[in-house]
Amino acid sequence: MSALEDLLAFQKDTTALSQIAGRLGWDQETVMPTGAAAQRSEETAAMDSVLHARRSDPRIGEWLAAAGSLDDPVAQAHLREIRRSYERATKLPAKLSAEIARVTSISQGEWAAARAEDNFKAFAPRLTEIVSLKREEAAAVAQDKSAYDALLEDYEPGATAASLAAMFSALRPRLVALRATVLAAQPLEIGTLGQFDEAEQVALATEIAQAFGYDLSRGRIDQAVHPFSSGSGSDVRITTRTDAADPFNCLYSTLHETGHATYEQHVDPKLALTVLGQGASMGVHESQSRIYENQLGRSEAFCGWLHERMRARFGDAVPDSKKVFYARVNQVHPGFIRTEADEVHYNLHVLLRFDLERALIAGDLQVSDLEAAWNDRFRADFGQAVDKPSNGCLQDVHWAVGLFGYFPTYSIGNLYAGCLYEALKRDIPALDDHLAAGDPSPALMWLADKVQRHGAVIEPEALITQATGKAPAAEPLLSYLEAKFGALYGL
C-alpha cells in the first residue's frame, strides 16, 4: 500500500471511532439512565484518550511526509484536513488536554448552579481558570496566529478574527437601527394560541422534517432537553422538545436540526468515514440549519402552507388569519436570551459575545469585569438593562465548557445563509410558489448540489464563493432582513 492508502485506512478507523464517541453523546442526552453519569464520564474520558492517541500518532506525520503533494483535489483535501488535525493534536500537550477536559467537565455543573442562583461571582474563579487554560491551549497550537484565531480555527478553518470583524462590521449598526425602527412601529396583531398536544407536535415536526429531506431510514428523532443533531454518514440523529403552549418551538427547532442533519445525509457517500465526510465547518453547518429554519421555513410562502397544515391538525388553537399566523411566527420582540431571539435580534446577541470573548482571550478584559462589560454592551445594543446574570453573561453554557471561538460561527452561518438565499432566489425564480405548495425540494436540491454533497472537500469561504458566485459578505443578509421586516411592519 502507498503512504496515502495507509494514512486513509488509519484515518477511516479514527473517523469510525469518533462516530462512536459522538453517538455516546447522543445516548447521554436522550436515553442514558440518570444514575449512569459518573460511569459515563469515565467511559467518555477513555474514548477521548483513544482518539487523542490516534490523532497524534507519529505514523501520521510519516505518512503525510511520504505522501508528498498530490494533483487530485480530493486527495489534497484529505491531506489538508488530516494535517490540520494532526498538527493540532501533536501541539496540544496531552496533560493540558486532559486538564481542560477535567475542568470543563466539573465546571458545567458549577455553571448550572451559579446560573440557578443568579450569582456570577460564584462562578468567576472557575471561569478565570478556564480562560487561562484556553489561553494556554491557544499559545500551544497558535503557530503564527493570534491566540483567538488559534481557537477559532478549531471550529471555522481558515477564518480569522480580523476577517470576521470586517464582515461583521456592517451588521451591528444596521441591525441596531432595524430593531429600533421595528420596535417603534405599530405592534403586529399576533392573535392568541391554544394548547397543542405534544405528540401531535412531534408528528407534525416529523412530517416537516421529512418534507425537508430528512431520511429517517438513516436517522431518528427523539426528545431531549436541548435540540441537537448528531452523527455523520448513514446514522444522523436529531432531537426536539415540546411545549404545549408554543408549538413553534418544536417545529422550528426541528426544522433547524433538519438543516444540520440533511447536510450530513447529503454528503457524497464516497466520502463516508473519511475526514471529509461531514460538513465543511460549524459556520457552513449553521448556514444550512438557518436557511432551512428562517429563509425557507419562516417565509411568508411556507407559512401559508404551514398555517393550513396546523389548522387541519390543531383547529382553532391556531389563529384563523394567515396574516396573523405569519406575524406570530416572525414577530420581533426584545429579549435577553439568545436562543429565543428573532431574526433581527439574533446576530446582535452573537456579536456581543464575539467582542467580549476576543477581549477575554487577548487579556484585554478580566473575568472580574465581564458582567459589567456584558451589561454595558447589552444596554447599548438592545436598549435595556440586564436584570440578572441568568439573563446576561451566565445564560449560555459555551464559555463554561471552554468553547471560545465558537459563538461567531453562528453569525457566519447566518451571513452565509443570506448569501446562499440571494443566489437561490436568483437561480430558482419560482421558489415561493414551490414553498407555498409545501414543496421545498427545488431549494433542497440546489443546496445539496452547491453545498452539501461536497462535505469538507472545499474550505468554507471558497465553498460559499463557488456556490453563490461571489465572496461572502453581510449585505445579502442585511438586505433580506430589512426587506422582510420592513414589509411585515409596514416601514
Next chain:
Amino acid sequence: MSALEDLLAFQKDTTALSQIAGRLGWDQETVMPTGAAAQRSEETAAMDSVLHARRSDPRIGEWLAAAGSLDDPVAQAHLREIRRSYERATKLPAKLSAEIARVTSISQGEWAAARAEDNFKAFAPRLTEIVSLKREEAAAVAQDKSAYDALLEDYEPGATAASLAAMFSALRPRLVALRATVLAAQPLEIGTLGQFDEAEQVALATEIAQAFGYDLSRGRIDQAVHPFSSGSGSDVRITTRTDAADPFNCLYSTLHETGHATYEQHVDPKLALTVLGQGASMGVHESQSRIYENQLGRSEAFCGWLHERMRARFGDAVPDSKKVFYARVNQVHPGFIRTEADEVHYNLHVLLRFDLERALIAGDLQVSDLEAAWNDRFRADFGQAVDKPSNGCLQDVHWAVGLFGYFPTYSIGNLYAGCLYEALKRDIPALDDHLAAGDPSPALMWLADKVQRHGAVIEPEALITQATGKAPAAEPLLSYLEAKFGALYGL
C-alpha cells in the same frame, strides 16, 4: 505507581471501552436506523480492533510479571482474570480473529436465509468453514486443554467438558422419564386467554422488574426483536417484546432479563469498571435469570399474586381460577424450539446441543451429518420426528456466529439455580409467604449477598459452593422439577 496500579489503571480504560462497545450493540438492536447497518459494521470493527490491541498490549505481560504474587484475594482475582484475558488475546492471531469476525458477520445473514428456506444443505458449507475456524482458534489458545475445553473456557472459566458431562449425566435420563410421565398424565385445564394491550403488558412487566429489584435510575427497558440484557455497573439495560395474544412472553422474558440486570446492578460498586465488576460467568449469570424467572417467578406462591395483578389490569382476558392460571404458566408441552421450552424440556434441548457441538469440535461429527444426528437424538429424547430444519438444527443462531461452548452455560445456569433455590428455601423458610404477598425481597437480598455482590471475584464453581454450602450437582434441580411437576400433574 506500582506495577499493579499501572495494570489496574490500564485495565480500567479497557473495561470502560468495552462498556461502550457493549452499548453499541444495545443501540444496534433497539434504536439504530435500519440504513445504518453497513456503517455500523465498520464502527464495530474499529472498536474491536482497539479492544483487541489493548487486551494483547505487551505491557500487560510486563505488569503481570512485575506484580508477582499477592496476598489480597481481590488483587489475586484481578490478576487471575487479566491474565486469562491477556493469554487468550496474545495466543489468538489477530488475522484469525479478524477472519472469524468477518466470516461470522456474513454467516448470520446466510443462516437466516437458510432457516427461512428450511434448507440446511445451503448453509452447511459455511458452517463447515466456521467449525474449521473455531477448531483453529481452539488449537491456538488451548495450551494443555482439549479443543472444546478451550472454547468453553471463554464463557465458563474453570469448566471442562468432562466435569460438565459428569454433572449433566444425571439430568438426561430423569428428564426424559419425567417428560414421558407428565405427557402421559391427564392434560391440565389451562383455560383461554383474551387479548392484552401491549403497552399495558410493558407497564406490568416494568412493575414486576422493579419489584424484583431492577433499579431504573441505572437501567432502562426498551423493546427489541430478542430480549437481552446489556451493560455493567450503573448502566444496565434490558429489552423485552410483546405479543397481544400471549402476555407471559413479555412478563417472563422481562423477569429473566431482570435476573441478569440486577446481578450486574448488585455487584459491589468498588469493583466498577474493573475486570471483576461483572457477573462471574455465563453460567452463574443464567442461574440468576432462571431463578428469577422460574423458581421464584413461576412458583405457585408468586403466580397467586401475579394472577390478582393481571385480573386487576386485564380483567376477563385472564382465567378466573388461580389454579388454571398457575397451570397455564407452567404447562408442559412438547415442542421443537428451545427458547419456547418449559422447565421440564429446556435442558434436554441444551444437552442435545452440548453433545453434538462437542462431537463437531472434536472432529467426530461432520457438518454434513449434523442434520441426521440432530434428528435422531431429538426423536430419542423428545419422542417426535423433526419436521423441518427450522424446527431442528437451524433454529438457533449460536453455531452460525461461532458460539461453540456457549450452549452448556444455559444448563449450568439451570443446575446452579437448582442448587441456589435449595439453599434459599433452607435459609428462608417463609419464602413462599413473601412471594404470595408479591414480595421477593428476602430472596433477592439472599442472592445479592451470596452471589451477586461478589462480581467475578470468586470463580463460578467456588462461588456456588460457598453460597450453598455444597458442591454444585444436578440433584437439587431434578428434585425441584420432579416435585413441582409431580404436584402439578397429580403424579
